[in-house]
Amino acid sequence: MLLLSIILLFICIGLTIYFLFLLRQRYQYFSQRGIPTPPFRFFFGHLQTLWNSASFHRQLESWTKQYGKIYGIYQGTVPTFVVSDPDFLQEVFIKQFPVFQGRHEISVRKPNDVASSSGAKWRRHRHIINPTFSAAKLKMMSPLINGCISNLMEKLADHATNNSQFNIYVYYKRMTMDVICRCAFGLDTDLQNNPNNIYFKKVEEIFTTNFRAHIVFKFAQLAPGMRNIIGKIFLGMNKARAFINIHILPLISTKQLHEIPGPWLVSRLHPIIEQRQQMPTSRVDVLQLMLQAITEEKINDDVSNNSKANYRLTREEIISNILIFMAAGYETTSTALACATYELARHPEVLEKLQSEIDQLPLGNDETSDEEAKTYPDYDIVAQMPYMDKFVSEILRMYPIANVAIQRCASEDTIVQGIKIEKGTVVYADVYSVHYDRELWGPEDPYVFFPERHDIKRHPMAYLAFGAGPRHCIGMRFALIEMKILLVRLLREYSILPGDHLESKFNIRERSVIAPEEVWVKLVKRTA
Numbered sequence: 001m002l003l004l005s006i007i008l009l010f011i012c013i014g015l016t017i018y019f020l021f022l023l024r025q026r027y028q029y030f031s032q033r034g035i036p037t038p039p040f041r042f043f044f045g046h047l048q049t050l051w052n053s054a055s056f057h058r059q060l061e062s063w064t065k066q067y068g069k070i071y072g073i074y075q076g077t078v079p080t081f082v083v084s085d086p087d088f089l090q091e092v093f094i095k096q097f098p099v100f101q102g103r104h105e106i107s108v109r110k111p112n113d114v115a116s117s118s119g120a121k122w123r124r125h126r127h128i129i130n131p132t133f134s135a136a137k138l139k140m141m142s143p144l145i146n147g148c149i150s151n152l153m154e155k156l157a158d159h160a161t162n163n164s165q166f167n168i169y170v171y172y173k174r175m176t177m178d179v180i181c182r183c184a185f186g187l188d189t190d191l192q193n194n195p196n197n198i199y200f201k202k203v204e205e206i207f208t209t210n211f212r213a214h215i216v217f218k219f220a221q222l223a224p225g226m227r228n229i230i231g232k233i234f235l236g237m238n239k240a241r242a243f244i245n246i247h248i249l250p251l252i253s254t255k256q257l258h259e260i261p262g263p264w265l266v267s268r269l270h271p272i273i274e275q276r277q278q279m280p281t282s283r284v285d286v287l288q289l290m291l292q293a294i295t296e297e298k299i300n301d302d303v304s305n306n307s308k309a310n311y312r313l314t315r316e317e318i319i320s321n322i323l324i325f326m327a328a329g330y331e332t333t334s335t336a337l338a339c340a341t342y343e344l345a346r347h348p349e350v351l352e353k354l355q356s357e358i359d360q361l362p363l364g365n366d367e368t369s370d371e372e373a374k375t376y377p378d379y380d381i382v383a384q385m386p387y388m389d390k391f392v393s394e395i396l397r398m399y400p401i402a403n404v405a406i407q408r409c410a411s412e413d414t415i416v417q418g419i420k421i422e423k424g425t426v427v428y429a430d431v432y433s434v435h436y437d438r439e440l441w442g443p444e445d446p447y448v449f450f451p452e453r454h455d456i457k458r459h460p461m462a463y464l465a466f467g468a469g470p471r472h473c474i475g476m477r478f479a480l481i482e483m484k485i486l487l488v489r490l491l492r493e494y495s496i497l498p499g500d501h502l503e504s505k506f507n508i509r510e511r512s513v514i515a516p517e518e519v520w521v522k523l524v525k526r527t528a
Ligand code: HEM
Pocket: 114, 115, 116, 126, 180, 324, 325, 328, 329, 330, 332, 333, 336, 396, 401, 402, 403, 405, 406, 407, 464, 465, 466, 467, 468, 469, 471, 472, 473, 474, 475, 476, 478, 479
């Protein structure tokens, strides 16, 4: 017995020494390549500093100022290049895309949708979903978008009539959720009049939760190899809470245990699919395209099958994609509009230029008798607005809302600009440093809001608001059309003035996306 214990003890000590030896080797990754690294701690790498800083991306930017355009950090033990050199980024995101197809997955859920999957699985999802956002489909969506904007305009009219100051961001969130639900899934949510819709509240919760501060997330970052097990335990506990909520608590209490929003929504999205299967629509929205590809059979992406006719999605994958679209389509666009409104309230000269471009559009009004003149802007009209294009690009340059997604993970060993990069290494674009780089965006100060800077042709990787390469934002054109139609309708009717709390409540914060807290403005009706 004693002998067995001694042998076991030696085995444990041996394994620990071996583990520490591997860790030590791991932490030489960057020094062996001559790549600078900020000071880090054994086992945590740079995670503690990143967890403790208010903004992950501002921390990367501040290290860039110290360590240059290419440096390394360790997320736990995962080596991660942080890059703001546009040529290096071009190599990773575009030229060597086949090697850098996936992102560094940090979620504890199984990758089941277009945003979280990689390799053959990602190609399958993207191939099915891509056609939703063709120019022809976007043209068909303009009336749906305009319908949701009309609901918003009614609410804004009340504020303008009352001469009140208000947080316009709240209304944008409702509108962008209405738009994505109507255009992508044929659902009429009318959140302007039903703001307490429980589905909306749950999607909102995804974005107000600081997932980086969550213990499960931190643990998964420290031990990526155990992500699946951690995920199973975490989601299992959530399932148990859901069971108690449905079957036990209603018998004894009116209270409910908290369920995390993702699985809560997933479990309730099945009826949307069933409803659409029973009542198919002639409209070709994202749900319809996914349903045309539905299969009840198991899909094996490891078996290479180049026949595009075989691209299929399972029911679970369709549901995960619905969730991704609700989330991605709602928060990003409403936040971009919030930032746009904030800058318009602070820059009357920009507001005036935009209004003068809008006033020249071939638009009638509700009373017009001219058959040719459209009452509401549509795809073709907003496509002809050069100053609007520059304005929106400048907003997203200064506020790169979704930069958390602009990263890639190497699926095999490769060499980028003479630097050996091994399989599993992550490359993060430091978007703040790129978007505020004087060499890329001068001669005007990049910290100044100046839409005209987009007149000059820049490096193809200087602007990363929607990412880059084959995996750039799938909803980019949709988001741009929605934003522009809204801005045309808003600024045609109103001028924007700063509210008393505009600056004090703006407070950019970082959760899943980078967003302000509130945007307080006043709308003033324009005179003819
Ligand atoms: C102003 C609004 C938006 C911004 C700034 C934005 C930004 C981004 C960025 C930076 C990425 C990562 C791209 C990359 O890795 O290269 C992304 C991916 C994605 N976006 Fe958007 N987005 C916006 C609106 C939308 C909308 C409206 C939708 C849906 C209709 C959407 C759906 C997606 C999806 C599904 C992905 C993942 C694509 C993939 O991995 O293949 N986004 N977005």
